[in-house]
Amino acid sequence: MVTIPLEDSYTDIIGKAMRGLQIEHNALAAQAGVDGAKLQALCDGEFSLDTAARIAPLLGLNAAALHALAEKRYAPASVTLDGLAMFNTPFEDMTVNAYLVWDPATNEAAVFDTGADASGMIDEARTRGLTIKHIFITHTHGDHIFDLDRLREKTGAAVWSGNREPVDGTNVFSVGHSWHLGSLKIDTRLTWGHSPGGVTYVVTGLARPVAVVGDSIFAGSMGGGKVSYAAALKCNVDEIMTLMPETVICPGHGPLTSVGEESRNNPFFAK
């Protein structure tokens, strides 16, 4: 599997927290007792542990985790799991992830989001002899559902989206609904805040549990709280970080990670 870099730098994370908490630069410097120029330097990429340690508690961030990101010391362990494949496709100036999950016993499969180009997933399913029965949508941002029409046409699979953020022409479910896929079970949790009704899909039955989280959490960061930063943070803490530590997190951008690794290394969640 290709190594995918972390989605966010420590400066991105500080920016997300400041925007989310609506704390302006000058107010943050004053509250932290930090010189404005020093804070600006930190925000410009010149890391100082002293400055980071002063502002981090006001932003609900972990300074040691920011430090590790600044020094590029954090990369989640690579994940190999029978029944899970990740597809990372270029979209504008970034890349986006989509996932194929299958029951190795029955070869029944489901797709989570489409990414910019679903042809890799379609080819992989054909090569493995999988039958794609469902297409699940995490949220409706364009990069995640860009290739939906083609994927639906090629597979004939049922397409599902959550009732708080429905996609036209799909089957709409109430979050909390679950499905069986061979011997696997797929449960849903509401993880809104980045978008109005984002859904996290939790798959159990493989060697490790899998959580397909959309843009709720990234390795080392989280999605921007475009709709509600407070809700995004709360949903992440309550609905994702409470899953078992070995749970594989499949984010919409950046590399695969796990609940355990994020609980130790993600500045938003590390204690």
Ligand SMILES: [Fe+2]
């Ligand atoms: Fe998004």
